[in-house]
Amino acid sequence: MKRVDYKNIKNFDELIELEHGKIGTESRNEYAERTQMFIVSEMLKDARLRANLTQEQLAERAGTKKSYISKVENGKGNIQLSTLIRIFEKGLNKRIGLTFL
Numbered sequence: 001m002k003r004v005d006y007k008n009i010k011n012f013d014e015l016i017e018l019e020h021g022k023i024g025t026e027s028r029n030e031y032a033e034r035t036q037m038f039i040v041s042e043m044l045k046d047a048r049l050r051a052n053l054t055q056e057q058l059a060e061r062a063g064t065k066k067s068y069i070s071k072v073e074n075g076k077g078n079i080q081l082s083t084l085i086r087i088f089e090k091g092l093n094k095r096i097g098l099t100f101l
Contacts, residue, residue, distance in 0.1 A: 034075070040084065041075040047092050062091030
């Protein structure tokens with residue numbers, strides 16, 4: 001196992017590069033994808049809890065299954081944008097805004 005030297009790290013970007021590789025590499029892309037899924041899952045879970053809904057209630061409102069809501073909230077699998085919008089708009093009465101960088 002390779003020993004990693006953190007003493008010369010000056011900022012968060014350098015840490016991420018050390019841990020996950022340079023931007024554009026496969027390992028960095030996988031890290032970015034997992035990070036984004038984690039953020040979406042936490043946003044959904046937070047919005048659901050603030051609305052005082054169970055996963056089952058949210059699924060019923062959004063026209064999906066509890067198991068799917070659970071899977072998304074736990075960052076498992078992929079979610080289609082149209083499904084995510086439906087969950088937030090129909091299930092939680094919230095709008096989603098997207099920013100492309």
